[in-house]
Amino acid sequence: MCLSALNPNTRAIVPGAPKVQQTTELQRPLQIPIHPQLLTLRTSQPTLEHHGTGYDLTNSVFSPDGRNFQVEYAVKAVENGGTSIGIRCKDGVVLAVEKIITSKLLKAGANKRIATIDRHVGAVSSGLVPDGRHFVSRARDEAASWRSTYKTPITTKDLASRMGGYLQAYTLYSSVRPFGITAIVAGWDSELELPVDGQVGSGPSIGSGGKVEGMTFGGPGLYMIEPSGMYWGYYGAATGKGRQTAKAELEKLDLAALKLSLQDGVKEAAKIIYVAHADNKDKEFELEMTWISNLDGPTKGRHQEVPKDILEEAENLAKKYLEGEDDEETKDDDKPAEGDKMEE
Amino acid sequence: MNHLPQAWGRPRDDIYGAYDSSYLQSHGPNQHTQQPIVTGTSVVALKFKDGVIIAADNLASYGSLARFTDVKRLRTFADTSVVGFGGDVSDMQYLDRLLTSLDTEEAYSSSGHTLNAHNLHTYLSKVFYKRRSDFNPLWNQILVAGLDGESKPFLASADLLGTTFSSPSLATGFGAHLAQPLLRKVAPDEEAAAKLSKEQALEAVKESMKVLFYRDARSLDNYSIAVITKDGIDLKENEKLEKQSWAFADQIRGYGTQIN
Numbered sequence: 001m002c003l004s005a006l007n008p009n010t011r012a013i014v015p016g017a018p019k020v021q022q023t024t025e026l027q028r029p030l031q032i033p034i035h036p037q038l039l040t041l042r043t044s045q046p047t048l049e050h051h052g053t054g055y056d057l058t059n060s061v062f063s064p065d066g067r068n069f070q071v072e073y074a075v076k077a078v079e080n081g082g083t084s085i086g087i088r089c090k091d092g093v094v095l096a097v098e099k100i101i102t103s104k105l106l107k108a109g110a111n112k113r114i115a116t117i118d119r120h121v122g123a124v125s126s127g128l129v130p131d132g133r134h135f136v137s138r139a140r141d142e143a144a145s146w147r148s149t150y151k152t153p154i155t156t157k158d159l160a161s162r163m164g165g166y167l168q169a170y171t172l173y174s175s176v177r178p179f180g181i182t183a184i185v186a187g188w189d190s191e192l193e194l195p196v197d198g199q200v201g202s203g204p205s206i207g208s209g210g211k212v213e214g215m216t217f218g219g220p221g222l223y224m225i226e227p228s229g230m231y232w233g234y235y236g237a238a239t240g241k242g243r244q245t246a247k248a249e250l251e252k253l254d255l256a257a258l259k260l261s262l263q264d265g266v267k268e269a270a271k272i273i274y275v276a277h278a279d280n281k282d283k284e285f286e287l288e289m290t291w292i293s294n295l296d297g298p299t300k301g302r303h304q305e306v307p308k309d310i311l312e313e314a315e316n317l318a319k320k321y322l323e324g325e326d327d328e329e330t331k332d333d334d335k336p337a338e339g340d341k342m343e344e
Numbered sequence: 345m346n347h348l349p350q351a352w353g354r355p356r357d358d359i360y361g362a363y364d365s366s367y368l369q370s371h372g373p374n375q376h377t378q379q380p381i382v383t384g385t386s387v388v389a390l391k392f393k394d395g396v397i398i399a400a401d402n403l404a405s406y407g408s409l410a411r412f413t414d415v416k417r418l419r420t421f422a423d424t425s426v427v428g429f430g431g432d433v434s435d436m437q438y439l440d441r442l443l444t445s446l447d448t449e450e451a452y453s454s455s456g457h458t459l460n461a462h463n464l465h466t467y468l469s470k471v472f473y474k475r476r477s478d479f480n481p482l483w484n485q486i487l488v489a490g491l492d493g494e495s496k497p498f499l500a501s502a503d504l505l506g507t508t509f510s511s512p513s514l515a516t517g518f519g520a521h522l523a524q525p526l527l528r529k530v531a532p533d534e535e536a537a538a539k540l541s542k543e544q545a546l547e548a549v550k551e552s553m554k555v556l557f558y559r560d561a562r563s564l565d566n567y568s569i570a571v572i573t574k575d576g577i578d579l580k581e582n583e584k585l586e587k588q589s590w591a592f593a594d595q596i597r598g599y600g601t602q603i604n
């Protein structure tokens with residue numbers, strides 16, 4: 001259809017050619033039909049400054065060098081969002097977000113950004129807030145449908161897998177756009193054997209279906225899901241504007257050793273959000289934190305907001321740390337070594 | 345060969361005659377649950393000055409067979425309520441899952457507000473009433489024990505018909521006949537219940553459980569008991585009836601193998 005619409009004298013140019021090439025000629029990939037209106041737009045405005053080469057105009061299309069531009073633009077949306085982090089501790093998981101205050105008319109503490117997905121799972125995202133809300137809504141549906149099918153809570157890993165698949169589907173069709181968020185999903189899978197919903201008995205103590213001694217179950221889970229649908233499990237995850245700073249701080253914690261306690265994790269999380277915000281000082285922010293402890297811990301395996309007193313204590317420590325860091329910065333240059341010691 | 349897939353694997357009409365599918369049709373109206381199958385017996389509960397005590401044994405019977413002996417019939421909700429279930433065990437499991445999803449949905453909003461025992465009882469009684477109005481009842485009698493919106497002791501019952509009832513002491517099933525009079529002696533009205541100490545109330549409930557074990561053939565001497573106060577729920581799920589005395593059994597006439 002497109003081919004026949006072309007002037008036979010027009011020389012087709014392979015897209016992906018450098019944009020310095022000034023041309024009034026058509027730029028179109030050979031195999032991709034382009035709407036005639038689009039062609040006229042391009043030809044009538046030859047000087048139109050555009051970043052891509054036509055491959056970024058719709059979802060689900062590869063560029064010749066194998067990139068999906070729409071997904072990359074979604075990542076840009078994430079990179080401008082408030083910093084979110086998650087820390088996987090030995091006895092729980094912490095989520096924290098730097099909530100940028102966009103107006104003084106907003107009620108302090110309202111408009112939460114971290115959501116409960118199921119009793120034992122929470123999620124936070126950086127990027128477009130409405131996309132994050134839809135992510136949460138879908139994740140809740142997935143968790144509930146898992147419960148109704150298997151009569152057991154969804155594991156953090158399975159939820160991350162389901163949501164990864166969901167986000168990936170939004171890179172495949174031209175009728176949709178990718179999610180403008182990177183989400184961090186945190187959960188605590190019950191360390192008890194067989195946490196079956198509606199279970200009334202305890203089952204046989206020996207024999208078939210009995211107990212295996214020394215067997216362990218559950219534990220902390222932390223996953224980060226990107227607009228492409230890619231997800232990995234992390235010891236510490238960070239996304240949003242301050243992710244580079246936050247990641248650098250997270251790496252200092254040696255989370256892989258799994259020695260950090262949840263109580264200390266909360267303090268570290270507050271500190272990291274404050275440090276990451278230091279590069280973005282002109283905007284005010286609120287720190288929002290939630291946690292999930294093991295069954296013996298403060299939240300008994302449930303996803304809850306960090307209580308006010310603990311949150312305030314962590315914030316005060318974070319502020320104190322920042323002040324100390326500023327002083328050292330101005331006084332001497334040995335700061336990095338000092339800072340490292342303070343992490344221990 | 346017959347090219348219609350729905351005929352494959354079926355007796356061939358030309359050999360066996362037309363397939364008789366009459367057994368697949370249901371005649372008359374839809375029939376839902378007509379009777380409970382695996383059942384739990386009584387639940388007893390009593391208010392006292394600081395809270396409520398609720399107890400139920402750990403047995404699930406299949407008819408007269410003591411089928412499951414480790415069944416937990418007390419279920420906690422939101423740190424302030426306990427629901428005790430009598431009647432059909434599978435319906436109890438359904439309600440347990442329903443309450444789990446209710447609790448999950450309550451946790452979505454981070455207002456910190458949770459449903460108290462009063463809210464929970466209202467909700468469950470409406471579930472029961474809806475189901476009996478659909479002619480598909482949930483075959484249970486339940487007691488909801490806990491604290492209401494003003495953190496005062498709350499105790500009420502709901503059953504498969506959607507009937508609700510509230511009293512300082514309550515018992516379902518056989519307990520309504522055997523335990524209720526004993527509990528009423530201890531707490532005839534709200535004023536009397538508001539004067540009861542925890543120890544007095546515990547003694548009365550344990551005594552009721554013992555009498556029920558003596559006289560209810562569908563009961564067990566292993567039981568669960570929960571004390572709900574402002575400090576939270578103290579739930580013990582594997583208690584044993586103490587100081588049983590079967591001396592009275594000699595006096596019983598008219599049952600079993602005895603002749604006179």
